[in-house]
Amino acid sequence: MEAPKEEDIRVYTNEEDPRASHDTNDKNNISLTARPMVPIWRITISLILLFLNYFLAQYDKFILSYFQDEVISSLNLSSTSYGLLSGYATGIVYALLALPTAFVADYTSARVWVLTVAAVWWSLCAIFQGLSHNFWQILLARIGMGVGQAPVEALSVSLISDLMGKEYVFFGASVLYVGVYIGEAVSGQIAVAFARTGTPWNTALIAIGIVGIVVALVVRLVVREPKRQISLVMANSIDHQGPASVTIPSRLAVARKDILSTFRYLARMRSFWLLALSAGFRQLGGNAFGYYMPSYLSNLFSSETSLLSRYGIIVGVVGSVTVLTGGLLTSLFWNRTKLLPLYLTAIGGMISSIFVLLMLFSRNVSGGDEAQGVKVLYGTMSIAYLTAELWLGAINSLIALLLPPRTKTFGLAVWSLVQVLIYSSGPEIIGLSLRTTEPSSSAYTEKTRIALAVIIPVGYWFAGIGFLLAVPLVKLDLTGRFMEGKLSWKGRKGGFVVGGCVLVALVVSLFIVSIYYKA
DSSP, X not given: OOOOOSSEEEEEOOTTOTTOOOOOSTTSEEEEESSOOOOHHHHHHHHHHHHHHHHHHTHHHHHHHHTHHHHHHHTTOOHHHHHHHHTHHHHHHHHHHHHHHHHHHHHTTOHHHHHHHHHHHHHHHHHHHHTOOSHHHHHHHHHHHHHHHTTHHHHHHHHHHHXXXXXXXXXXXXXXXXXXXXXXXXXXXXXXXXXXXXXXXXHHHHHHHHHHHHHHHHHHHHOOOOOOBOOHHHHTOSOSOOOOOOOOOOHHHHHHHHHHHHHHHHHHOSSHHHHHHHHHHHHHHHHHHHHHHHHHHHHHTTTOTTHHHHHHHHHHHHHHHHHHHHHHHHHHTTTTOSOHHHHHHHHHHHHHHHHHHHHHTHHHHTTTOHHHHHHHHHHHXXXXXXXXXXXXXXXXXXXXXXXXXXXXXXXXXXXXXXHHHHHTHHHHHHHHHTTTSOTTSHHHHHHHHXXXXXXXXXXXXXXXXXXXXXXXXXXHHHTTOOOOSOOOTTTHHHHHHHHHHHHHHHHHXXXXXXXXXXX
């Protein structure tokens, strides 16, 4: 069923309908739009600024990745300490603060303001990371960084999903995620240039922090809060409108009602939790890849002085083209199927895992010949990125368009929270496995290879299977056929609580063990 043609739709609260949107104003209703009417020039400028902000917000992790050896030696870190810095140091704080900051953004209709404040904060923390002289100083700065980074992705995707028509959101979000690959490309060039000139690694962090503050201010001055666009579920449902069934006495009561209604919405969706777990495993493999692959390859091909530069170029060019292609394909085939992001993510990741293994063993495949091994590395790496990176913009846009418009940022934060708790375990696990090994030794390189050869393919395949299993569930959700009846503790509600407790227990256990071995 096609979305309504009218520019504006009035959507009322309906407590009995899990798909209903709830409002926070005195009249208990909000104005939504079936299709945004934002000028193309404003969309373009907004996308560029959101891209720059997201790119800079991710940049500290690239510095830790490309300058791993320098960071470890200059701060006198152990492998476990490095695992903490690249894992739950930001992951736990991100998880704790993503929900409240996203809710404030939805509740106050001030997504741009919240994004600006967050950007200024993480920029200051990036500067503090650059000024750190020991583990505890950089750990505190990284924790602060997590506070600022927590709402950035959810807010950015939420804004993009309301700036343009649904069929174009996938490409718009893909532009945002190009920042990940551009960050890798720039980091590769900086790593080589800094190595040649003897420039310390922390200089890049200080510079990024200063630029981040400037970009944050420009975002606030230029980007406008767009009107909320109706969701895919509402566009395909004939009964999303209805009379308000509850009189809300206060703004505090509205806030509580919105939170509960969003969780009920997510709990009744058939696909959301399977998609979130699958995306978490996909990010688990990608996170381990990002933090440990550059240093591993540098040690494997130690005589190749330009390796990191070429590595960054491959990631930047191939990754950017691929993620944009994924978004473009989803937009082009939008009228035929809404499920393309699931297939791109699942099949692409599983194929990519084969070429990731060839990357890790590229020197062995070449019989120990370093020159030939580098050629194998660059070729297999290019194919690995061509197949794996189609997914980010497409899948996150699909989730944004499935969520209730009024609280979509909060829903995206829940989506991100589950992923963060899963994928942050990757560096923690690798750090613990390397805790007794000297970073400069060949044994360290060998153990790193084994860890990556296990975590990345397992993450990609678990994700692929999960996304394929979610296909029929997403079909049901798209038509509004959510779980009916009361959510019981013996059924779906209890399962979510138990699953959440297990995930939190694993996170806390890993974190405590890492702190213990650091001490």
